[in-house]
Amino acid sequence: MKQLMLGNKAIARGLYEAGVCFVSSYPGTPSTEITEEAAKFDEIYCEWAPNEKVALESAFGASLAGRRAFCGQKHVGLNVAADPLFTMAYTGVNAGLVIVVADDAGMHSSQNEQDSRHYAIAAKVPMLEPSDSAEALEFTKLAYEISELFDTPVIIKMCTRVAHSQSVVEIGERVVPEKSYEKDIAKYVMMPGNAKKRHPIVEARMKNLIEYAEKTPINRAEIFSGEIGIITSSTSYQYVKEVFGDSVSVLKLGMVNPLPPELIKDFASKVKRLVVVEELDAVIENFVKSLGIKVEGKNILPVIDEFSQNLIAKSFGKEVTAGVTVEDKIPARPPVMCAGCPHRGLFYSLKKRNCTVLGDIGCYTLGAVPPLSTIELTLCMGASIGATHGFNKILGEKSEGKTVAVIGDSTFMHSGMTGLANVAYNQSNSTVIILDNSITGMTGHQQNPTTGFNIKGDPAGKINLEELVKAMGIKRVRVVDPYNLKECDAAIKEELAAAEPSVIISRRPCALLKYVKHKPPLAVDAEKCIGCKSCMKIGCPAISMKDGKAFVDATQCVGCGVCSQLCPKKAFMSTEA
Amino acid sequence: METKNIIIVGVGGQGSLLASKILGHLLMNQGYDVKVSEVHGMSQRGGSVITYVRFGDKVYSPVVDKGEADFIVSFEILETARWLDCLKAGGQIVTNTQQIDPMPVITGAARYPENLVEKMRAQGLKVDAMDCLSLARQAGSQKAVNIVLLGRLSHYFDIPEDAWQESLKANVPPKFLELNKKAFELGKHFIS
Numbered sequence: 001m002k003q004l005m006l007g008n009k010a011i012a013r014g015l016y017e018a019g020v021c022f023v024s025s026y027p028g029t030p031s032t033e034i035t036e037e038a039a040k041f042d043e044i045y046c047e048w049a050p051n052e053k054v055a056l057e058s059a060f061g062a063s064l065a066g067r068r069a070f071c072g073q074k075h076v077g078l079n080v081a082a083d084p085l086f087t088m089a090y091t092g093v094n095a096g097l098v099i100v101v102a103d104d105a106g107m108h109s110s111q112n113e114q115d116s117r118h119y120a121i122a123a124k125v126p127m128l129e130p131s132d133s134a135e136a137l138e139f140t141k142l143a144y145e146i147s148e149l150f151d152t153p154v155i156i157k158m159c160t161r162v163a164h165s166q167s168v169v170e171i172g173e174r175v176v177p178e179k180s181y182e183k184d185i186a187k188y189v190m191m192p193g194n195a196k197k198r199h200p201i202v203e204a205r206m207k208n209l210i211e212y213a214e215k216t217p218i219n220r221a222e223i224f225s226g227e228i229g230i231i232t233s234s235t236s237y238q239y240v241k242e243v244f245g246d247s248v249s250v251l252k253l254g255m256v257n258p259l260p261p262e263l264i265k266d267f268a269s270k271v272k273r274l275v276v277v278e279e280l281d282a283v284i285e286n287f288v289k290s291l292g293i294k295v296e297g298k299n300i301l302p303v304i305d306e307f308s309q310n311l312i313a314k315s316f317g318k319e320v321t322a323g324v325t326v327e328d329k330i331p332a333r334p335p336v337m338c339a340g341c342p343h344r345g346l347f348y349s350l351k352k353r354n355c356t357v358l359g360d361i362g363c364y365t366l367g368a369v370p371p372l373s374t375i376e377l378t379l380c381m382g383a384s385i386g387a388t389h390g391f392n393k394i395l396g397e398k399s400e401g402k403t404v405a406v407i408g409d410s411t412f413m414h415s416g417m418t419g420l421a422n423v424a425y426n427q428s429n430s431t432v433i434i435l436d437n438s439i440t441g442m443t444g445h446q447q448n449p450t451t452g453f454n455i456k457g458d459p460a461g462k463i464n465l466e467e468l469v470k471a472m473g474i475k476r477v478r479v480v481d482p483y484n485l486k487e488c489d490a491a492i493k494e495e496l497a498a499a500e501p502s503v504i505i506s507r508r509p510c511a512l513l514k515y516v517k518h519k520p521p522l523a524v525d526a527e528k529c530i531g532c533k534s535c536m537k538i539g540c541p542a543i544s545m546k547d548g549k550a551f552v553d554a555t556q557c558v559g560c561g562v563c564s565q566l567c568p569k570k571a572f573m574s575t576e577a
Numbered sequence: 578m579e580t581k582n583i584i585i586v587g588v589g590g591q592g593s594l595l596a597s598k599i600l601g602h603l604l605m606n607q608g609y610d611v612k613v614s615e616v617h618g619m620s621q622r623g624g625s626v627i628t629y630v631r632f633g634d635k636v637y638s639p640v641v642d643k644g645e646a647d648f649i650v651s652f653e654i655l656e657t658a659r660w661l662d663c664l665k666a667g668g669q670i671v672t673n674t675q676q677i678d679p680m681p682v683i684t685g686a687a688r689y690p691e692n693l694v695e696k697m698r699a700q701g702l703k704v705d706a707m708d709c710l711s712l713a714r715q716a717g718s719q720k721a722v723n724i725v726l727l728g729r730l731s732h733y734f735d736i737p738e739d740a741w742q743e744s745l746k747a748n749v750p751p752k753f754l755e756l757n758k759k760a761f762e763l764g765k766h767f768i769s
Contacts, residue, residue: 004605004613029617108616132612132639165639166601166613235639242638310642321644323662324700328690330659333679335589335624363622371684444617536683541623544678545685553677555710555719 005169007162010133011072011100012037013169014140018096019176020044020070022062024055026414027443028074029109030163031102035072036446039455043174048446048455051381051414052077056084056099060153063097064188066179068144072100075116076380080415085153086123090198091188092151095179096144102158105279106306109442111361111378113304115280120155120257124202126209127155127257128218131237133167139218139254146212148177150205157256159279161235161306210258218254221267225249229271231264231284231295235307236277242309243318259287268293275300275316279307337366339542340511340518340558342437342482346406347372348538348562349488355402355496358391360384360416362408363441363510371539381411385419389428400429401496407432409465410440410448417468423501424473431495432503434465435482437510445513469503476502483508485565511558519559520576524550528571535563535572578609580633582641583730586660587652588677589624592723595748596650597628599727603744604632607736614639625656625679648733650726653677654693654706661697670702671729673709673722705729707767716760724749724757728764 005013011034015023023046025035039046049055052073062069073081078101085099101119104110120127128143130136136158143154186194213219228248232240237252244250251267253259268274268288276285276297285297300315301307310320337344347367350357351374359365359375360383368375377387384405392400407416412434423430440446447453452462469477476498480491488506495502509516521542531548542556543563550563550571564572583600585593594615601613609632616626629641643662651657651672664670674694681687690696694706707729713721724745731741741761749757 002605004601004611006615032617160616161614161639164615164617166598166611166615167636167639168605168610238637238639308640308642309638320642321665323643324664324702325662326658326690326693326696326700328658328693328696329687330655331679331681331687331689333588333623333625333655333659334681335622336680338590338622366622370680370686442622539680539684541678541680541683544683 001171002168003171004166005133006033006166007130007133007136007158007164008033009037010136010169011140011156011158012041013171014137015070016041016044017137017172017174018141018144019068019174020144021067021176022059022069023047023071024049024058025072026050026052026055026077027440027446028077028102029443030104030160031072031074031077031100031158032443032446033163034100035455038070046455048448050449052081053083056081059097060084060088060093063093063095064181066095066181068096068177070098070100073102074110075101075103075114076110076112077101078116078119080381082119082123085119085125087190088153089124089202090190090195093147093153094181095177096147097153098140098143098147099153099155100158101155102160102163103280104160106160108160111380113280115283116157117256117283118281120157121283124206125153125155125257126150126255127157128254129157129234129256130162130254131234131252132162133165134169135254136162137169137171142218150209150212152205157234159234159306206258210260213255213258213260214262216255219260219263220252221263222246222250222252223270226271228273228275229267230275230277231267231288232277233284234279236279239307239309239312240277243313243316253284256284259284261291264288265291265293268295277301277307277312334369335366336369336539336541337363338511339540339556340560342506342508342511343367343435344538344540345482345485345562346433346435346488346506347374349485349492350374350404352489353402353492353496355404355492356399358384358387358403358405360405360407360411362411362435364406364408364435367406371537375406382407382415382419385416385423385430385432388430388432389419389423389426392428392430403431404492404496405430405432406435408441409434409436409438409450410446412465413449413463420469420474420503421472428501429499430501434503434505436465436505436507439510439513441510445510465505474501474503476500477505479505479507481508482506483560483562485562511560519561520574521554521557522552522559522561522564522572523554523575524552525571525573528569530569532568534566534568537566538562578633580631580636582646582665583630583648583650584641584646584660584663585628585630585650586656587626588656589622589626591652592720593626593628593652596723596727597630599744599748600630602747603736603740604630606740606744609633610636612636612639625659627660648730650730652709652722652726655679655689658690658693658697664702668703669733670697670704671726671733672704672706673726674706675708675710675722709764712763712767713760716763717756721757721760724760725764728761729767731761731765
């Protein structure tokens with residue numbers, strides 16, 4: 001049966017058909033929907049783990065127990081899971097183990113543009129790279145075969161355009177292979193004596209995988225012309241076909257690690273001009289060069305950002321249409337905190353106190369954009385706390401009274417806890433604000449260990465943040481409602497003044513959660529409004545100035561009332577009947 | 578058939594994902610090869626969003642580039658102007674006239690351009706503009722702007738009415754089906 005399917009959903013369908021029994025992941029754009037879609041199959045146990053490292057270790061345990069297992073994450077998530085990954089290449093697997101890493105060329109929703117193919121090379125594991133949804137499904141099933149055939153974890157590399165594009169797939173049946181666990185200390189206990197014996201196995205496996213890569217039908221030469229030959233993979237293949245159709249020869253690589261030297265040499269011998277078209281780094285190009293073959297690539301194509309058909313056409317000297325425009329300057333529309341976002345009130349309080357705010361990864365990163373412009377650092381998951389600790393250790397009294405770390409509930413569970421352990425252990429006088437909106441927000445509402453629900457929305461274990469923080473030895477812990485500006489301001493003032501580590505939990509559920517009941521929108525009494533723009537300081541998308549007076553867009557306002565606390569004339573009124 | 582291109586543009590959270598889902602479903606059932614490309618995550622938080630829908634005998638690229646769109650379907654008039662350079666010569670614009678101020682306009686750092694519809698028409702562009710928000714409210718929910726737009730778009734397609742209805746039914750929750758049918762009709766039969 002044919003279906004139009006999102007690339008990520010096609011991976012989930014592949015997991016189902018491959019008989020996968022266990023999925024553990026941490027959400028991250030553009031990978032999140034794989035696990036969400038897999039969770040819709042009752043036959044697959046699925047969970048959100050606290051972070052990618054725990055997720056991959058859990059998936060490994062399931063493989064060890066004899067059932068096919070999966071772990072999905074975005075590119076930076078694989079950095080977190082890299083530790084188990086590198087040694088899993090040594091132990092190998094029992095039942096098949098497949099990892100998806102979803103890169104984000106173009107940084108639609110990421111803090112960097114790293115090329116995850118380097119992980120496959122460095123960890124010495126095979127990597128497949130689908131170019132549309134049909135391949136995403138097919139390659140997922142193939143990845144489990146390769147995993148079990150070669151006794152290795154296999155990585156499937158996605159990118160935003162494959163993960164978040166829908167194309168037509170053909171679906172099949174589910175088959176569940178089973179294995180049993182057998183104790184094997186020499187294979188699974190990676191202490192030096194055993195690991196030394198496993199490393200040659202890894203090297204031999206890679207040689208066998210090269211043989212496989214030479215023959216696998218997912219690496220295929222489409223010979224149409226002797227003039228230009230293009231080596232490509234992933235979504236770049238689609239752009240190449242869009243521009244050139246069948247007018248050039250193409251070596252389409254479905255397996256990008258290890259690469260097939262003989263296949264490449266043979267293809268190169270059939271064309272006059274050889275070009276590698278690959279997004280981000282020159283991974284394939286450098287390999288081709290290492291074979292002593294003359295090849296082009298990054299001399300005509302960028303190492304930055306994602307590609308498109310026009311970009312490739314231009315790089316090959318073809319003309320493209322410019323398109324029409326209006327003369328007006330079009331103002332940018334950057335993402336903003338939603339109307340009613342519970343983070344807004346807290347960031348206003350931090351701005352008012354002129355705090356140095358070291359931030360983290362989540363919706364609240366938007367606290368860095370005008371008019372709040374409050375966050376001064378965003379690095380990676382959990383870094384807010386570690387950085388604040390180091391910052392305060394160096395600057396001491398100069399920074400302790402005005403510097404805070406802000407971190408979301410899910411990010412805190414992911415890798416903020418260890419940072420706080422360092423604050424508690426090495427005693428920096430740091431103030432940490434946990435923005436507890438009772439969900440993982442930015443990636444589209446996933447449950448986490450503090451919400452009390454599992455991936456299916458059923459009741460689950462619930463970690464109490466206050467108790468956890470206290471157990472680490474932080475004595476000053478308080479909870480505030482970020483809709484209450486007075487309360488927020490008092491808490492920030494007092495905790496920054498305290499001469500010991502402290503934690504403020506700013507607690508209110510995300511305004512977009514379905515169960516959150518909103519008040520009717522507010523309206524402005526134009527008689528009372530003096531146009532002082534005090535309410536504009538919070539950067540609420542529902543408030544604008546019309547004819548010198550504040551105006552509330554009733555389609556966006558959720559009646560949170562933060563603006564009315566700033567109005568000196570009490571001009572905001574409820575529209576409640 | 579040569580590949581046809583549609584871009585759906587708007588402000589994150591306005592419902593473009595559902596519109597592209599319905600459109601993709603419809604076109605696949607008409608026997609076309611289809612690709613739909615979306616952006617999730619950060620940009621959905623009130624930012625400018627674009628969704629690509631491409632259909633034909635064989636579709637390769639999932640994205641629509643500058644000068645390639647046969648249709649711009651827009652939820653907001655500033656967004657229509659922002660993505661205008663995607664329009665193919667002779668392409669059709671179907672746009673909501675609603676204005677949503679972006680943050681630089683709210684903070685006073687930038688100005689919202691005036692009379693955008695007139696300026697586009699003055700350039701000889703084919704602009705079908707209407708107040709979709711009012712029509713959606715008339716249908717029963719301001720959230721139905723996406724379906725009003727689809728109703729209007731259906732005007733330009735040689736696809737039977739019942740195929741649109743079937744795709745609508747397959748993609749919206751049953752309890753909102755009647756509301757959405759009404760929104761579709763209001764968009765389709767709007768007289769500008």
